[in-house]
Amino acid sequence: MFKPLKIVSIASEVAPFSKTGGLADVAKSLPKALKRLGHEIIIITPLYGQITDVKKHNLKLIRENETVYLNSADKIQVNFWRGYLMKNLPVYFIENKKYFSSKKTIYGSAHENARFLAFDVTALKLISLLKFEADIVHCHDWHTGLIPYYLKTDFQYSKTLSRAKTIFTIHNLAFQLGHSWWEIANKNKDYGRGRLPHLDDPKIENINFAKRAILSADIINTVSEQYREEILTKKFGQDLHRILGKRQDKLYGIINGIDYKTYSPVNDKNLFKNYGRENFHRKKLNKEYLQKKICLPVDQETPIIALTSRVTFQKGMDLLLEIIEPLIKLDVQIIIMGDGDKNYIAELKKYSKKYPKKIVWLSFKENPHLETLIYAGADIFLLPSHHEPCGINQLIAMRYGCIPVVRKVGGLYDTVTNFNPRTNRGTGFNFTGFDKYSLFAAIVRALENRQYKNTWRELIVRAMAESNSWEIPAKKYVALYRKAIKNNK
Numbered sequence: 001m002f003k004p005l006k007i008v009s010i011a012s013e014v015a016p017f018s019k020t021g022g023l024a025d026v027a028k029s030l031p032k033a034l035k036r037l038g039h040e041i042i043i044i045t046p047l048y049g050q051i052t053d054v055k056k057h058n059l060k061l062i063r064e065n066e067t068v069y070l071n072s073a074d075k076i077q078v079n080f081w082r083g084y085l086m087k088n089l090p091v092y093f094i095e096n097k098k099y100f101s102s103k104k105t106i107y108g109s110a111h112e113n114a115r116f117l118a119f120d121v122t123a124l125k126l127i128s129l130l131k132f133e134a135d136i137v138h139c140h141d142w143h144t145g146l147i148p149y150y151l152k153t154d155f156q157y158s159k160t161l162s163r164a165k166t167i168f169t170i171h172n173l174a175f176q177l178g179h180s181w182w183e184i185a186n187k188n189k190d191y192g193r194g195r196l197p198h199l200d201d202p203k204i205e206n207i208n209f210a211k212r213a214i215l216s217a218d219i220i221n222t223v224s225e226q227y228r229e230e231i232l233t234k235k236f237g238q239d240l241h242r243i244l245g246k247r248q249d250k251l252y253g254i255i256n257g258i259d260y261k262t263y264s265p266v267n268d269k270n271l272f273k274n275y276g277r278e279n280f281h282r283k284k285l286n287k288e289y290l291q292k293k294i295c296l297p298v299d300q301e302t303p304i305i306a307l308t309s310r311v312t313f314q315k316g317m318d319l320l321l322e323i324i325e326p327l328i329k330l331d332v333q334i335i336i337m338g339d340g341d342k343n344y345i346a347e348l349k350k351y352s353k354k355y356p357k358k359i360v361w362l363s364f365k366e367n368p369h370l371e372t373l374i375y376a377g378a379d380i381f382l383l384p385s386h387h388e389p390c391g392i393n394q395l396i397a398m399r400y401g402c403i404p405v406v407r408k409v410g411g412l413y414d415t416v417t418n419f420n421p422r423t424n425r426g427t428g429f430n431f432t433g434f435d436k437y438s439l440f441a442a443i444v445r446a447l448e449n450r451q452y453k454n455t456w457r458e459l460i461v462r463a464m465a466e467s468n469s470w471e472i473p474a475k476k477y478v479a480l481y482r483k484a485i486k487n488n489k
Contacts, residue, residue, distance in 0.1 A: 005135045005481055007034060007041040008164075010123050012116065012143035013106055014045045014091060017052045017083070020106050021310065022256070022392050023171050026223075027140055028085060029259040033474035035089045042132060044123045047081055047093035049101030059083040059093065063129070070121045073198045078122055080129075092130075094122050112178020113205045117196070120146040124155055134164040136481045139217070141171045145209030146196070148216035165484040167477075168217035172389050173231050173238045174314070176210035181239065192243075214243055218484040221252040223390035224411035228253030236387055252480060255414050256390045257470035258399065263372065265400050265464075270369050271376050277464045280401050280457075283376060290377030293370075294360050296333050303447060304333045306378035306402065308364070308371055308393055311340035311348070316384030316407065321347050322436040324359070327443065334359040335374055337367065375400035380446050384431075384439045388412050394428070398463040403456075404428035405442050415468070419459060421449065427463045 011027035013019055031041050052059075063080040070076065079095040095101050099115040109115055124147060127134060139147045148166040155161055177190075190208040192215045197203040214220055222228050230236035232245055244251060261267075266276045272289035275282035284300045291298045305327075309315045320336075321344065327334065328351070336348055336359070348361040362370065375381070381397035381404045390411030394404040398416075406412040408430040419426030429449075431442035450456050 002482070005039045005478070006133060007031075007039055007481065008044065008127055008132065008134045008137045009041060009140070010044045010120075010137065010144045010147060011140040012046065012119070014043060014085075017045065017057060017091065017093075018048050018106055022390070023141055025259070025392060026169075026171070026256055029257065029262075029470045030474060030477065031089060032086055032259070033257070033470035034477070035086065036471070037474055037478065039478070041089060042130070043085065043089070043091040044126060045091065045093060046100040046119055047079075047095040048103060048106055049095065049097070050104045051106065052093070054081070057083045062092075066125075066129075068118075068122045068125050070118055071196070071198060073200075076118055076122070080126060092126060094119060094126065096122075109178070111205065113207055113209070114199045116143045116178070116209065117146055117199070117204065117207075120144060120150065123147065124150060124158075124161065128158055128160045131160055133160055135485060137161075137164050137166050138477075138481075139166060139168045139213060141169065142176050142210040142213070144168075145176075145211075145213035146207075147213070148218070149212040152216045165218040165481075166216070167219045167221060167480060167484060168213040170210070170220065170222040170231070170389070173210070173222070173236070173240060174387075176238065176240070177208050178205060181208060211240060211243065214240060214247060218250070218487070219252065219480050220244075220247060220250055221254055221480060223253070224255045224414045225253035226413040227387075227389045227410040230387070230410060254473050254476045254480070255411055256392055256395075257468050257473045258392055258395045260399075260469050263396050263399050265372075265376060268372050268376070270372050272373070275376075275401075277401075277461050280460055280464065283401055283460075286373060286376040287378075290335075290370075290373055291333070293373075294335065294362070295356070296335075296360060297357050302331060302333055303380060303450060304335060304378040305380045305382055305405075305443065306335045306337070306374050306397075307382040308337045308374060309383060311336070311338045311344045313341070314386050314388075315340075316386055316434070316439070317341065317344045319384050319434070319436050319439050320382070323440045323443075324351055326440065328355050328358045330444075330447070332358075332447070335362070335378060336360070337362040337371065337374060338364050372396070372400065375402045378402045379450065380405055380443070382443070383407070383412060384434075385409060385412060386434055391415070395466075395468040398427060398466050399468065401460040401464045403446060403459055403463060405446050406430060407434065407439075408432045415466075419449065421455065424455065424458065427459070427466055 013024040014027040015024040081093040388410040416428040418430040431438040
């Protein structure tokens with residue numbers, strides 16, 4: 001029997017306290033799964049004062065006006081709060097008015113690097129104050145990228161942290177620092193080894209957090225096996241493929257899961273009628289309810305194609321807009337739910353106004369309660385991503401019996417098996433090329449197969465039966481943690 005591990009999970013957002021995307025869901029669900037496996041775990045995240053409701057989440061102030069020295073020249077005052085994600089799973093929050101607590105949004109400052117440098121150092125100070133002798137410090141995405149670097153440099157002699165090993169999880173390699181890495185001139189790029197500038201030095205905003213994490217972490221992983229292979233190439237490596245290649249023996253891929261308690265058509269309170277695999281025909285009742293709610297013509301037979309994601313180039317929004325007119329001409333209804341690029345949203349609003357009985361755009365921020373109802377009511381889920389490290393929306397869609405049409409890339413490749421009518425195997429429909437013709441053909445193929453009712457019913461049941469619980473990847477993460485400890489003794 002292995003002894004339980006002591007784990008610190010550090011992330012810039014953690015649902016339900018703060019969220020902009022899938023990172024928050026992972027930062028919530030993975031620790032819960034690890035806790036259920038018997039490990040001791042704490043979570044550290046910023047306190048976004050205008051986003052995180054202290055009273056609602058019953059947070060308690062545990063330390064006030066602590067002085068944290070970030071380097072020889074910079075210091076900040078912070079408060080530490082504690083809440084719980086579940087029983088015996090504490091979440092510690094770092095409160096600082098300047099960097100986090102007065103902001104109305106999680107991201108978007110002109111000084112993102114300075115903010116998250118302060119967060120990274122303060123998180124390490126908090127671990128020391130708690131005297132939590134961690135075996136593993138799990139760092140999620142670029143915001144926490146300086147932590148592996150600091151544990152190899154400034155904090156290497158910390159009594160509390162001296163034996164801690166680090167894992168750095170790449171959720172999306174496009175994000176490496178507080179702004180777009182490709183906008184930095186070559187002469188100003190961070191090569192990942194030198195001392196960090198002080199906070200009043202403009203050079204701080206050019207520090208590449210992700211690069212320093214890749215160079216310093218004991219283990220690196222990303223959120224699907226396919227994406228692990230992709231980021232070793234020039235096409236997907238976002239200018240870091242060379243250093244990743246040098247450390248590929250420490251680079252792993254683990255597909256994300258979904259929280260089965262949160263996403264359960266059997267128990268979901270946001271549905272009109274709950275259902276499971278044995279009575280999935282109730283989806284039609286949710287479909288009618290959804291159509292009424294968002295003012296689409298009520299018709300059980302009309303296929304609903306849904307897309308729920310950020311409205312960005314990465315998610316293939318430009319491809320969708322290229323085929324929107326011919327798609328509208330088909331016997332379908334289209335629901336797009338998400339926020340993001342203002343130009344894309346303006347186009348979607350234009351089509352929604354022009355064809356109100358065919359297409360609807362909804363803001364996720366304004367309608368989060370409708371997300372799972374859309375999965376329950378829709379027939380086809382669309383995700384034509386340019387690149388997709390993992391993606392969890394397709395996993396949720398399958399859980400609700402909504403058949404995915406996805407591009408064969410990253411985590412979409414790993415999680416959606418292309419349907420073969422000859423063998424009657426598969427869980428969705430894949431396409432390869434990032435072009436409008438490939439996307440439209442895949443949608444048409446899905447619609448044609450939907451006409452065969454028995455085949456489609458079997459496809460729904462098979463998709464709903466897929467095992468995408470967090471329990472499976474959690475065990476894989478534990479194996480990585482133990483590998484990091486064993487390899488670095």
